[in-house]
Amino acid sequence: MNAALKASESQNWGPRGTAGVSFAASLEFDSVEVELGGRPVLDRFELTLRPGEIVCLLGESGSGKSTALRVAAGIQPIQSGALRINGELMSAAGLTTPPNRRGIGLMFQDYALFPHLSVLKNVLFGLTNLGRAAALEQARAALRRVGLAGRENDYPHQLSGGQQQRLALARSVAPRPGLLLLDEPFSSLDARLRETVRDETLAVLRETNATSLIVTHDPEEAMIMGDRVALLRQGRIAQIGSAAEIYRRPVDLAAARFLSPLGEIETEVRSGAASTPFGAVPAPGFVDGAPVTIAIRPVGGAEIRVAGQGTPGRIVARREAIGVDLFEVKVEGLEAPLAVRQSANAGLVPGKDVFVSLNMEHVLVFGRD
Numbered sequence: 001m002n003a004a005l006k007a008s009e010s011q012n013w014g015p016r017g018t019a020g021v022s023f024a025a026s027l028e029f030d031s032v033e034v035e036l037g038g039r040p041v042l043d044r045f046e047l048t049l050r051p052g053e054i055v056c057l058l059g060e061s062g063s064g065k066s067t068a069l070r071v072a073a074g075i076q077p078i079q080s081g082a083l084r085i086n087g088e089l090m091s092a093a094g095l096t097t098p099p100n101r102r103g104i105g106l107m108f109q110d111y112a113l114f115p116h117l118s119v120l121k122n123v124l125f126g127l128t129n130l131g132r133a134a135a136l137e138q139a140r141a142a143l144r145r146v147g148l149a150g151r152e153n154d155y156p157h158q159l160s161g162g163q164q165q166r167l168a169l170a171r172s173v174a175p176r177p178g179l180l181l182l183d184e185p186f187s188s189l190d191a192r193l194r195e196t197v198r199d200e201t202l203a204v205l206r207e208t209n210a211t212s213l214i215v216t217h218d219p220e221e222a223m224i225m226g227d228r229v230a231l232l233r234q235g236r237i238a239q240i241g242s243a244a245e246i247y248r249r250p251v252d253l254a255a256a257r258f259l260s261p262l263g264e265i266e267t268e269v270r271s272g273a274a275s276t277p278f279g280a281v282p283a284p285g286f287v288d289g290a291p292v293t294i295a296i297r298p299v300g301g302a303e304i305r306v307a308g309q310g311t312p313g314r315i316v317a318r319r320e321a322i323g324v325d326l327f328e329v330k331v332e333g334l335e336a337p338l339a340v341r342q343s344a345n346a347g348l349v350p351g352k353d354v355f356v357s358l359n360m361e362h363v364l365v366f367g368r369d
């Protein structure tokens with residue numbers, strides 16, 4: 001897709017504030033267990049969404065994110081536990097209320113549009129319990145909101161990828177469901193388009209007020225979209241909290257590594273501080289001799305300067321990005337070069353001797369077994 005087309009994609013969403021409003025539902029996973037191929041995929045899974053809340057399920061491939069979403073949708077039966085929507089039992093052992101009786105909107109990665117139905121008919125499909133006139137009005141309002149009003153009679157294959165995403169969004173919100181379930185809704189879009197579509201989709205979700213559960217493997221996407229982010233690991237929630245909470249205080253080193261790359265130093269604690277080539281790093285709460293890993297985030301964790309204070313080092317590599325370069329700095333006492341992301345600066349070139357200082361706000365300390 002060329003740049004002009006991309007720019008036009010970002011401009012032709014409908015006016016903000018015009019999406020129909022839903023009565024937000026609560027969603028509760030109560031000790032849900034799912035076994036697939038003889039293996040537990042959801043393991044006493046617990047999660048509650050308050051009405052109107054947007055929660056992102058984040059995790060490695062295979063951690064069970066899509067399975068959790070499919071349970072909420074009524075596509076995946078459960079072996080034990082309970083799933084409730086607005087307090088009403090929807091799934092339990094031997095019970096799976098079908099998707100069309102759950103009051104939910106669904107949006108999948110591949111959009112699952114009906115290829116043989118026009119754009120308008122794709123949206124009308126979910127509105128069969130309204131009268132013809134009301135259904136048409138609601139479908140057209142949803143299409144206007146996503147900027148597809150002029151494409152009613154086209155077919156999905158005549159739309160660009162971004163437009164197909166918008167059609168899928170219109171179709172899922174048009175019936176004004178109390179709960180929206182979105183599985184990797186942006187992963188088919190290229191990077192630049194994804195940002196605009198994500199922001200517009202978030203605006204639509206906020207306007208509808210529907211409770212939303214979004215599956216993603218992209219930490220940045222989860223942090224931008226979620227009121228809360230739930231980090232899944234092997235079918236259980238390893239951590240849940242606001243983006244700031246899980247970023248600032250990841251529950252363990254694995255969680256921190258998932259959220260951003262890290263420079264890691266293995267060391268020990270002495271008198272409440274861990275010694276590193278950069279000096280002592282405060283390690284409150286650790287006993288003397290405790291083995292710890294100091295994790296330094298490339299963004300904000302360390303700063304390099306050509307003059308001034310800090311630990312001496314040498315730039316061994318620089319990769320130029322847009323405005324922010326990625327430096328690798330060799331420091332005596334460190335096994336691997338330290339990665340630092342910092343504003344581009346003509347003086348910072350490979351071979352240059354520099355001074356490195358840490359910013360403790362972006363340095364984390366984790367105990368090691």
Ligand SMILES: Nc1ncnc2c1ncn2[C@@H]1O[C@H](COP(=O)(O)OP(=O)(O)OP(=O)(O)O)[C@@H](O)[C@H]1O
Nearest residue numbers: 036037041059060061062063064065066067068217
């Ligand atoms: N029908 C099935 N039979 C056997 N195993 C399955 C089946 N469906 C999923 N699994 C397994 O369950 C685990 C969780 O799958 P799930 O799709 O929920 O993970 P995910 O976190 O959404 O991953 P991804 O991001 O790759 O989609 C995976 O290990 C997968 O191989």
